[in-house]
Amino acid sequence: MKHSVLILLGMLFISSSLFAEKITFRADRMTGSTKKSGDVTVLTGNAIIKTEDMELSADSLELSGKDFRNIKATGNISGKIISSQMDFTCQEMTYDRETKIARLQNSVHLIDHQNNVDADADLIDYNQNTEVAVLQIGVSIIQKENHCTAAYALYKKNDQTLTLTGNPQVTQGENTFRAQEIVLNLDTQEITLDGRVRGSVTTEENKAQPEQDSQASESAEAKNGQ
Numbered sequence: 001m002k003h004s005v006l007i008l009l010g011m012l013f014i015s016s017s018l019f020a021e022k023i024t025f026r027a028d029r030m031t032g033s034t035k036k037s038g039d040v041t042v043l044t045g046n047a048i049i050k051t052e053d054m055e056l057s058a059d060s061l062e063l064s065g066k067d068f069r070n071i072k073a074t075g076n077i078s079g080k081i082i083s084s085q086m087d088f089t090c091q092e093m094t095y096d097r098e099t100k101i102a103r104l105q106n107s108v109h110l111i112d113h114q115n116n117v118d119a120d121a122d123l124i125d126y127n128q129n130t131e132v133a134v135l136q137i138g139v140s141i142i143q144k145e146n147h148c149t150a151a152y153a154l155y156k157k158n159d160q161t162l163t164l165t166g167n168p169q170v171t172q173g174e175n176t177f178r179a180q181e182i183v184l185n186l187d188t189q190e191i192t193l194d195g196r197v198r199g200s201v202t203t204e205e206n207k208a209q210p211e212q213d214s215q216a217s218e219s220a221e222a223k224n225g226q
Helices: 204-225
Strands: 011-015 020-026 029-035 038-050 054-064 070-081 086-096 101-112 117-127 132-143 146-156 161-165 169-172 175-178 181-185 191-194 198-200
Touching: 020 054, 054 086, 086 117, 117 146, 132 161, 146 181, 169 181, 175 191
Parallel strands: none
Antiparallel strands: 011 020, 020 038, 029 038, 038 054, 054 070, 070 086, 086 101, 101 117, 117 132, 132 146, 146 161, 146 169, 161 181, 169 175, 175 198, 181 191
């Protein structure tokens, strides 16, 4: 049986005037080079990186820049942001360890366990410092009984607010709401509609109507049968 080569059982200790952090990683293969902008290390095959606040696996991982500031991942990416209690999957990703800004692309799926948010989009930019995510293209978000769709969404995790634009729609059970802009408070479940507001609401009376009609029909059939 051919054994894969496991490179890097050790750790990188990285420090600078801006930050100090320990990175651990492993992969089937590693290549490296030195450039004016900083060292470049590429991990391929079952590549995994762990920092103090992030766990990341992908087909390929690249660390570059001064003190390995930049992380680039491609192919079958799966990650976890520990402090934010977020998990994600996608096909392309870049992350700046100094600014703590991540860009997730292609079939992005993001789960915020803290606020019970489950989101899909083609592109998500997430600022870990401000806890704000910008979602674009084919946005679909599920939170409790809310199913939200739009072309663009601004999610403020700390404020627990979601702003939807670009043909937005929110469905709550059998109720549907549309407008030019929809703001949803994920904590209170309050919804605000602005511009060309329209929708449909099913009342309890309407829900009970089919059952009443059915009872009336059964009563009529009983009389006819007598």
